[in-house]
Amino acid sequence: MKTLLHIDSSPRKKQSYSRMLSKLFRDKWLKECPAYQLNYRDLNATAPPHVDLPWIDAAFTPKTDRSIQQRQALELSDFFVDEFLAADVYLLGVPMYNFGMPSVLKAYVDNIVRVGRTFLFDPDAAQPYTPLVEDKEMFVVIMTGDSGYRKGERFASMNHLEPHIRTAFGFIGVKEITFIYSGNDEFGGVKLEDSLEQAKEKIDSIFHSKKSLNGA
Template identity: 40%
Template sequence: MTRLLHIDSSARPHGSDRHAHGSHTRRLSARFVQCWQALRPQDPVVYRDVGQSPPAPVTGAWIHAAFTPADAREPWMREALAESDALVDELLAADVIVVGLPMYNFNVPAQFKAYIDNVVRVGRTFGFDRSRGAEPYWPLLAEAGKTLVLLGSRGDYGYAEGGRLGRLNHGEASVRTAFGYLGIVDVHGVAIEYDEFADARLRASIAEAEAGVDALAERLAAQRGQRAAA
């Protein structure tokens, strides 16, 4: 059994397949999960909508609590970390993390940055020990076998690596960096472009992305099945 964590981060509440001004990333993330469930209906899915219900941003109290050893935390510290603990628990339990990730001003939505800040947790998702000298940090999820799927959308075009605007795509790069820091390095992505053009190029990009999502879901589901059979 493979456990999926499905996260949407768009500020738009509906998918573009259901609403004229809906979210392309919600459209793609829902399609990926539906395709996966058709292939592997036994796999459970946990859904988290940070676009509509964003996590609280990190505060000084949060930092104080997170860097206090768990057995020394006061009640207010446990309360300050309660939401973060729930998000980390979901991440730790997941085998495949599917993220609807639109580009907002060349980076991730603030809602998803708040999510990242809540799950990059000392002692839970990365380790820290000053006695290690020059390399005090290490990933705690490197052996967990997790897969990250980033399903994006962009108003312009050419944001893929090596594209005309690839150097400006800080969103996917920053997510790969943050999750890689935790040890999640098996990352895959599909994106819709040309949204602001609203013409045949957008329609073609949607069709190509949907085909890419279907193929990716089928491939990753097959790989998980092969792992289970090995």
């Protein structure tokens, strides 16, 4: 069986629109692609640790030389990396916070973009960085308080979330990333409803145009 790894990062639960839309996407995926099983990760329930000095010392010590304490410092990071590598397709639910990602997702990125695990580094090679994640696809639902953060729109230059996700996950080899935007949470009413409707239409269009989803 293949695995869809669904990761939510909003601290809100029932009121969260990124959770609501990512769940909609996930339910469609599991219905359309019976070859997939779900692995769900709520980053607010199992918070990745912030990178600290023991973590750095451990991550940059060769695996075979690590002390028990260093192995313990990387335990959760190893758990998240193993889980990430075991999945075939990724789905992220992400609220925009101050034009970027929420800190739990940043901590997650810091824990899984790891030398020797998701990329290789050889300072003497012509191409020093080798991504280790291959043939995987990612979908990202972004929810914002305002709107207009997509390419060509009025706040596009303030959107540091999409470029960061593209760069960080692209660096370890996830190149095929599709973004689904919704917004206007801060306005509510018809503006919010219209934006949620557009996101749902975008999700529908993804499923219409990709009937052969990743070999499913």
